[in-house]
Amino acid sequence: MLATESLWFRYQDEPVLKGVSLDFSRHSVTGLVGANGCGKSTLFMNLSGILKPQKGAVLWQGKPLDYSKRGLLALRQQVTTVFQDPEQQIFYTDIDSDIAFALRNLGIDEAEIARRVEEALTLVDAHAFRHQPIQCLSHGQKKRVAIAGALVLQAKYLLLDEPTAGLDPSGRMQMIEIIRRIVAQGNHVVISSHDIDLIYEVSDAVYVLNHGEVLAEGTPEAVFSRHACIQQAGLTQPWLVKLHLELGLPLCKNEADFFARMRATYIQEAS
Numbered sequence: 001m002l003a004t005e006s007l008w009f010r011y012q013d014e015p016v017l018k019g020v021s022l023d024f025s026r027h028s029v030t031g032l033v034g035a036n037g038c039g040k041s042t043l044f045m046n047l048s049g050i051l052k053p054q055k056g057a058v059l060w061q062g063k064p065l066d067y068s069k070r071g072l073l074a075l076r077q078q079v080t081t082v083f084q085d086p087e088q089q090i091f092y093t094d095i096d097s098d099i100a101f102a103l104r105n106l107g108i109d110e111a112e113i114a115r116r117v118e119e120a121l122t123l124v125d126a127h128a129f130r131h132q133p134i135q136c137l138s139h140g141q142k143k144r145v146a147i148a149g150a151l152v153l154q155a156k157y158l159l160l161d162e163p164t165a166g167l168d169p170s171g172r173m174q175m176i177e178i179i180r181r182i183v184a185q186g187n188h189v190v191i192s193s194h195d196i197d198l199i200y201e202v203s204d205a206v207y208v209l210n211h212g213e214v215l216a217e218g219t220p221e222a223v224f225s226r227h228a229c230i231q232q233a234g235l236t237q238p239w240l241v242k243l244h245l246e247l248g249l250p251l252c253k254n255e256a257d258f259f260a261r262m263r264a265t266y267i268q269e270a271s
């Protein structure tokens with residue numbers, strides 16, 4: 001279980017997170033949205049034990065997080081973060097060594113490392129550029145390498161900070177597919193993003209943060225239908241929700257569903 005209980009955090013005088021209670025274990029994919037500066041990255045750093053709350057707690061496996069070196073090492077094998085900028089997480093010039101880095105630090109044997117690296121590269125579709133030096137990769141490819149570096153740890157929770165930032169449309173679709181594959185393996189994903197359409201499509205539950213507080217929580221359909229609340233948080237509604245609310249079209253979860261429903265209706269009406 002990964003959760004927070006009445007968590008307060010401040011860097012200086014002003015609190016950035018104000019008593020937030022969030023549970024990331026109830027759903028496979030939890031989305032976290034909010035305007036710039038509402039505290040999303042600060043929350044991620046609290047969840048991974050980089051920052052420590054002044055009040056309240058991060059709950060890991062039902063207990064307040066153990067901040068000892070041993071406790072944090074155990075946490076980070078089960079809760080891994082992929083930051084927005086992949087450069088922050090890349091240490092080597094060759095992809096295999098980079099992805100294997102954390103496993104070598106943990107003293108895992110080489111045969112197991114090779115197996116896990118292979119599996120992670122498959123999951124993020126990186127075989128095609130596996131032998132290129134990392135500095136020659138595109139932003140999107142580096143992002144996939146950073147995710148592979150987190151996946152080899154076989155963590156139960158993957159925290160993705162802006163996974164689609166800087167990706168072109170096909171990179172974005174590929175990221176959605178990667179998230180689905182990670183979830184299909186039985187893992188939890190927490191996504192913080194300004195890409196509202198992505199959060200709507202891939203999340204099972206959403207938290208809306210506003211000035212360090214939880215303004216709304218629930219299914220993406222319910223949360224994003226609350227126009228005034230979404231506006232108050234400085235956000236916009238996903239396009240599929242707008243079509244539903246403004247034109248009375250069926251509320252669909254993704255573009256493919258939407259076009260399938262529209263085609264079925266159109267063909268029925270035409271015949």
Ligand SMILES: Nc1ncnc2c1ncn2[C@@H]1O[C@H](COP(=O)(O)OP(=O)(O)OP(=O)(O)O)[C@@H](O)[C@H]1O
Pocket residue numbers: 011012016034035036037038039040041042043
């Ligand atoms: N190291 C720091 N020292 C002092 N204040 C900080 C520090 N890091 C962040 N803050 C402040 O904490 C608040 C929350 O920042 P945070 O980066 O968590 O927000 P965010 O929701 O991730 O924003 P964005 O959507 O822009 O990435 C902001 O007011 C920011 O200025």
